[in-house]
Amino acid sequence: MLLSPEVLALLILNVIFFLFAIIAFILSVKIFLKWDLNSTSQAQYKLEKQSFLTATIIKYIFIIKVPLFLFFIFTLDKISGLLTGAMCAAGVVNATSYGTYLILLKILNLYLFAYWLALHNEDMKHEHQPYTKMKFGIFIAAFFLLMTEIILEGVMFKAIDIEKVVDCCGAIYSSSANSYISVIFRLKASLLLVLFYGNFLLIVIFYFLKKRYIFALSNAFFIIISLITLISFFGTYIYQLPTHHCPFCFLQKDYYYIGYFIYIFLFIGTFYGLLSGFLRTSEKEISKNYKIALLFNFLYVILLTSYPILFYIKNGVWL
Amino acid sequence: MKNKINIYLIEFAINAILRQKYKSLFVAVVFILLTFLLTSVFFITNSIKYELNSTVEALPEIIIQKTEAGRVQNIDVAEVDRILAVKGVSDAYARVWGYYYFENAGVNFSIVGVDKFENQYKNSLAKIVDRFDFGEADSPLMIIGKGVHESMKKNYYKEYFNFIKSDGTLKKVTIAGVFDGDTQLESNDMIVMSKETFREIFNMPQTKATDIVVKVANSSEIATVVSKLKLIYPNSSIITKESIKVSYQNIFNYKSGLFLALFIISLFTFFIVIYDKVSGLSSEEKREVGILKAIGWRVDDVLKEKFYEAAIISLFSYIVGVGLAMAFVYLFQAPILRDIFVGYSELKPSFELPFVFDIQTLFLVFFLSVPIYIAATIIPSWRVATLEADEVIR
Numbered sequence: 001m002l003l004s005p006e007v008l009a010l011l012i013l014n015v016i017f018f019l020f021a022i023i024a025f026i027l028s029v030k031i032f033l034k035w036d037l038n039s040t041s042q043a044q045y046k047l048e049k050q051s052f053l054t055a056t057i058i059k060y061i062f063i064i065k066v067p068l069f070l071f072f073i074f075t076l077d078k079i080s081g082l083l084t085g086a087m088c089a090a091g092v093v094n095a096t097s098y099g100t101y102l103i104l105l106k107i108l109n110l111y112l113f114a115y116w117l118a119l120h121n122e123d124m125k126h127e128h129q130p131y132t133k134m135k136f137g138i139f140i141a142a143f144f145l146l147m148t149e150i151i152l153e154g155v156m157f158k159a160i161d162i163e164k165v166v167d168c169c170g171a172i173y174s175s176s177a178n179s180y181i182s183v184i185f186r187l188k189a190s191l192l193l194v195l196f197y198g199n200f201l202l203i204v205i206f207y208f209l210k211k212r213y214i215f216a217l218s219n220a221f222f223i224i225i226s227l228i229t230l231i232s233f234f235g236t237y238i239y240q241l242p243t244h245h246c247p248f249c250f251l252q253k254d255y256y257y258i259g260y261f262i263y264i265f266l267f268i269g270t271f272y273g274l275l276s277g278f279l280r281t282s283e284k285e286i287s288k289n290y291k292i293a294l295l296f297n298f299l300y301v302i303l304l305t306s307y308p309i310l311f312y313i314k315n316g317v318w319l
Numbered sequence: 320m321k322n323k324i325n326i327y328l329i330e331f332a333i334n335a336i337l338r339q340k341y342k343s344l345f346v347a348v349v350f351i352l353l354t355f356l357l358t359s360v361f362f363i364t365n366s367i368k369y370e371l372n373s374t375v376e377a378l379p380e381i382i383i384q385k386t387e388a389g390r391v392q393n394i395d396v397a398e399v400d401r402i403l404a405v406k407g408v409s410d411a412y413a414r415v416w417g418y419y420y421f422e423n424a425g426v427n428f429s430i431v432g433v434d435k436f437e438n439q440y441k442n443s444l445a446k447i448v449d450r451f452d453f454g455e456a457d458s459p460l461m462i463i464g465k466g467v468h469e470s471m472k473k474n475y476y477k478e479y480f481n482f483i484k485s486d487g488t489l490k491k492v493t494i495a496g497v498f499d500g501d502t503q504l505e506s507n508d509m510i511v512m513s514k515e516t517f518r519e520i521f522n523m524p525q526t527k528a529t530d531i532v533v534k535v536a537n538s539s540e541i542a543t544v545v546s547k548l549k550l551i552y553p554n555s556s557i558i559t560k561e562s563i564k565v566s567y568q569n570i571f572n573y574k575s576g577l578f579l580a581l582f583i584i585s586l587f588t589f590f591i592v593i594y595d596k597v598s599g600l601s602s603e604e605k606r607e608v609g610i611l612k613a614i615g616w617r618v619d620d621v622l623k624e625k626f627y628e629a630a631i632i633s634l635f636s637y638i639v640g641v642g643l644a645m646a647f648v649y650l651f652q653a654p655i656l657r658d659i660f661v662g663y664s665e666l667k668p669s670f671e672l673p674f675v676f677d678i679q680t681l682f683l684v685f686f687l688s689v690p691i692y693i694a695a696t697i698i699p700s701w702r703v704a705t706l707e708a709d710e711v712i713r
Contacts, residue, residue: 003576005361006679009687012583016694049705052618056697064690071682078679082568124619162569 004082006075007157013068014150017061024057025143028136035133051132055120058139061146062113069106070260073251083166089248090169098156105149112142114271115278122281169246173231184232185245196229200301203273207294212286216277219270219293226266230304237307242319262303269296328620332627339604346596347636353589354640354688355647357582361680362648363657364575366672371567375560379412379440379532380541382558383548391556393527401551402533407544409536412440413528415514417521419482424470430510432517440532444511451495453513460495461516466507468497485522492516574660579687586691593695600703608703609711618704625700626693633692637685649674 027050036044076089086092093099116138123131199222206215231245238250238258251259273293276286312318336343383402385394394413402411415432431444435453439445447462454460461480463471471480471494479493492512499506518525533548535541545557608621647653652672 003580004572005575005579006683008576008579008583009683012586013686013690016691020694020697049618052622052705053698053701056622056701060693060697064686068686071686074679074682082565082572084565162565 004079006071006078010068010072010075011154011157013064014153017064017146018150020057021061021143021146024054024061024139027051027054028139028143032133032136032140035136037128037132051136054136054139058113058116059120062117065110065113069110072106073248077248077252079160082162083160084162084164085166085168087168087170087249088246088252090172090246091166092160093248094172095161095164095166096156096159098152098159102149102152102156105145105152109142109145109149110267111271111274112138112145115275116142118275118279122279122285169249170244173245173247174243184228187228187232189233192225192229192232196225197301199225200297203294203297207290210287210290213277215290215293216274219273219277219297222273222297223266223270226270226300230262234304234307236319237311240311240319258303262300265296265300265303269293269298269300273297325623328624329627329631332624332631335607335624336628336632339601342596343632346593347632347639349589349592350633350636350688350692351640351643353585354637354684355643357579357687358641358644358680358684359648359653359656360575360578360659361677361683362644362675363653363660363672364571365675365677365680366648367657367660368567368571369673369675372564375564375567377441377443378560378563380535380538380560381533381545381548383531383533383552384556384558385530385552386554386556391530393523393529394531394555396526396528398552399531402531402548405544405547405551407535407537407540407547408533410438410440410534412437412532414440414530414532415517415523416529417517419510419520421470421474423474426470427508428467428510429508430512430517430520432514433511434514440534443506447498447511450498451511453516454493454495459490459492459512459516461492461510461512462496462498463494463511464506464509465497465499467510468494482520484520490516490520571660578659586687590691590695593692594699597696597699598702604703605706605711608706609708612706612708613712621704622700625696625703629693629696629700633689637689640688641681641684648672 031047031051031054034043035047073089076092080086080088080092083091083095086095093103116135119131119135119138123129123135199218202218203215203222206218227247231247235245235247235250236242238255239246248259249255250262251257270293272289276289276293279289281289308318383394383398385392396413399411399413402408417430418427419430420427433439433444433448433453435448439448451462452460471477476494479491482490482492484490498511517523533544535544541559541561545559548557611621647656649672657672
């Protein structure tokens with residue numbers, strides 16, 4: 001599996017990330033331990049210079065990582081054609097025991113790195129760079145997650161066995177499957193929908209009330225409830241098939257790559273939502289974050305809601 | 320959070336690139352060569368894969384070959400009736416085909432025997448049978464592919480061809496016509512003749528056939544039919560269309576993957592060359608940065624400008640490289656490179672690479688070139704950006 005070109009490309013870039021992340025890590029540790037803005041020593045002066053390198057490296061990794069994540073999903077979809085039984089990325093993710101963790105880790109890292117960047121930008125605006133210690137501390141933690149991700153990715157691609165028969169997404173995300181996923185399907189759709197729209201309503205309310213922490217919290221819940229409703233309810237309308245719940249298939253050409261939009265909207269919306277709670281900035285910045293969060297969450301809700309509505313208009317029944 | 324793109328900074332970056340003409344030119348040429356080579360290879364594999372896949376589409380769902388001691392043997396024609404009795408099978412044909420080695424040209428012809436009054440298992444064959452006649456047993460005719468025609472002409476067989484039979488005597492077959500297949504890859508080395516002539520040349524008895532192809536009306540029943548056939552013929556090999564497709568995919572993944580694996584060395588060299596080139600600062604560049612910092616540029620601004628430079632050079636070279644590769648592969652049919660993938664056989668390579676536009680290839684090449692270039696410029700740019708103004712201007 002390692003020799004297919006897409007996988008090799010991912011691995012080559014991972015090696016670059018690996019090398020650069022190590023440089024950034026060593027410098028971060030140094031900065032985290034010895035940073036003292038009031039000092040006028042040679043060492044502090046050198047550290048200040050090195051902080052630029054570290055920041056540039058981290059920025060670089062993040063900027064490449066975002067499109068690379070989409071490419072990763074694309075690659076999984078492509079590989080699925082080679083595995084017996086797999087019809088979309090879900091089969092590949094489930095082909096090895098590492099797949100699910102890898103995806104979760106990748107998403108977590110995306111949020112973390114995006115947060116790091118926001119923190120960095122905020123930091124650079126102030127003369128005294130108040131967040132410098134904190135941001136490099138966060139990177140030290142993020143470094144280990146990144147390393148785990150890189151290693152896990154290599155291990156996963158190595159472990160994929162072309163000969164082995166894997167599950168198709170229809171089996172993995174079916175209500176009869178004996179996995180944690182099937183728990184979702186036992187919940188009533190109406191209850192989930194009330195939660196979903198209720199949660200969105202909360203986001204809107206707290207947008208007007210400007211309660212930072214609750215706004216962020218409701219965004220955090222929104223990620224979870226969105227994914228659950230996407231799998232259990234909205235997905236079936238995208239496929240127009242009551243039994244198909246896969247969260248990967250709509251990334252494919254047959255559904256006009258709509259999945260990429262869905263996930264990008266959700267990511268941007270909730271990220272800015274979370275950011276408003278985690279980052280203390282100027283009033284103007286915060287209200288900008290609020291607006292972006294609300295806009296993209298709104299787009300997400302509109303996009304998903306349109307599927308069942310259009311289905312109902314066309315067919316006159318609900319699934 | 321978003322930083323606005325600064326147009327003046329871009330203008331400055333472009334001018335900076337133009338100021339260092341030879342250095343930029345060198346970097347761009349290396350970069351273009353790299354993307355050009357990579358993109359060409361992926362375009363070629365994509366096209367060949369497309370050709371092969373359309374050939375596979377025309378293949379029957381299931382092929383049964385009789386094996387004895389691991390070798391493929393001729394199968395009894397009578398088996399067709401047993402297979403037809405299996406539920407789900409819509410049709411079964413006994414195929415008669417083989418390879419004939421033409422020593423003078425050093426090539427293999429694939430010869431297919433057909434019966435005019437039978438149903439054909441392939442549309443392209445049915446068309447040929449409709450159009451041409453195969454003559455009588457004592458004055459047989461054959462229809463040949465374009466590549467076969469060329470190689471026969473070179474050896475002065477313009478109207479007929481003498482096949483050497485297994486007992487050493489000659490069999491003269493007249494060329495009735497030349498055909499174009501649906502795809503070149505499939506038909507280039509093909510000869511179509513009647514089953515009787517085929518059996519005579521290769522000394523194959525009337526009761527035998529090379530293999531049996533099975534058609535299944537409902538494609539979701541293929542797996543079940545295969546397992547039923549496995550019970551009837553436990554020692555035969557049963558090949559399905561799907562398995563052929565997957566193995567093609569694997570072969571090409573393997574080939575281009577192997578190429579890419581070897582290519583890693585080039586990428587690494589590229590990284591080092593760029594690193595070295597960008598690190599080597601002329602005193603003029605140093606002074607430039609010194610002046611910029613003296614008039615108030617921050618480290619971040621210089622870094623950003625350097626990033627714009629790298630992005631402009633790499634995007635420009637990437638686009639030029641991909642464009643050149645497109646012209647090379649699809650206009651000029653990739654003269655030398657495609658031999659790596661097609662092989663040197665005289666009959667095989669004479670097909671046209673069809674235009675297959677795969678956006679994923681572009682992404683793949685992008686990720687293999689642009690990030691690597693930018694990565695190579697990070698540390699040198701940082702070195703430049705943190706130079707001390709007073710030290711360099713002095």
